[in-house]
Amino acid sequence: MIHTAQHGGHKAIVHTAAASALGRFLCVYAERRGLPVVHVVRREEQAKILKDLGGQHILNSSDPEFDAQLK
Secondary structure: OHHHHHHOOOOOEEEEOOOOHHHHHHHHHHHHOOOOEEEEEOOHHHHHHHHHOOOOEEEEOOOOOHHHHHO
């Protein structure tokens, strides 16, 4: 996913279920590689996990403003 995004000229990736093991890996690895990740989670506890790992763009799909934030 990271390779495809970087070689396709994309500026970022969006990852749902972002608090999963894969999501936590992407949080660290992709951002180290200079590829921002928009992490989408369903609960605030999950957002905290990613924030603690250094995630910068974390959206909670349960937030009433989610659609506006995603845009």
